[in-house]
Amino acid sequence: MSETVSHNDVATAEKADFWFDPTCPFAWVTSRWIGEVEKVRNITVDWHVMSLSVLNEHKEDISEAYKAHVARAWGPVRVIIAAAEEHGPSVIKPLYDAMGTQIHIHANKDLTDVVAKALAEVGLPAELAQAATTDVHDAALRASHAEGINKVGQDVGTPVVAFNGTAFFGPVITRIPRGEDAGKLWDATVALASFPYFFEIKRSRTESPQFG
Numbered sequence: 001m002s003e004t005v006s007h008n009d010v011a012t013a014e015k016a017d018f019w020f021d022p023t024c025p026f027a028w029v030t031s032r033w034i035g036e037v038e039k040v041r042n043i044t045v046d047w048h049v050m051s052l053s054v055l056n057e058h059k060e061d062i063s064e065a066y067k068a069h070v071a072r073a074w075g076p077v078r079v080i081i082a083a084a085e086e087h088g089p090s091v092i093k094p095l096y097d098a099m100g101t102q103i104h105i106h107a108n109k110d111l112t113d114v115v116a117k118a119l120a121e122v123g124l125p126a127e128l129a130q131a132a133t134t135d136v137h138d139a140a141l142r143a144s145h146a147e148g149i150n151k152v153g154q155d156v157g158t159p160v161v162a163f164n165g166t167a168f169f170g171p172v173i174t175r176i177p178r179g180e181d182a183g184k185l186w187d188a189t190v191a192l193a194s195f196p197y198f199f200e201i202k203r204s205r206t207e208s209p210q211f212g
Contacts, residue, residue, distance in 0.1 A: 019050040019148030019160040027159040036182035075132030082131035168193040
């Protein structure tokens, strides 16, 4: 039976924190799953930026193609941080949704265009796009990134989820569980992460992320 959460339960909901980079397809799938979890488990989610660019800026053992990707990936996270600083943290999730839809659903590879369209969709000033090419907000970006990554260690990526005193990278999933399946995966993930001596369970991935 589905444990659909009523609006009357919001005041007593437990809080999860979710760190994402909007360019990461795996974070996008996991974030859509978390949205499903909110419908069937009594949780609310606070959204935070982490950055693949920050995470990989000093790494040499990554491919040239990935280096090019993380060099471009500064823009969207800088804009989200700038928007949050100027308009409050409530804009983070809508901007992520808008950017992620452009990047992952519409396969828009022009991140400048992604930023412009996302700002317009959310109703934020177009001038915020200028933050993409400046380091003015990088101290806040790095602080947000560090808050998430320090909970799980430097040898993982995005997303990071924190809940009830524990935190974990992922889960890395390629499809979006719906309904009670989403809740079951949440229960299992939180249960595993609650064991302080549990670190990893893994198998070879056989498909790319699917966003439908």
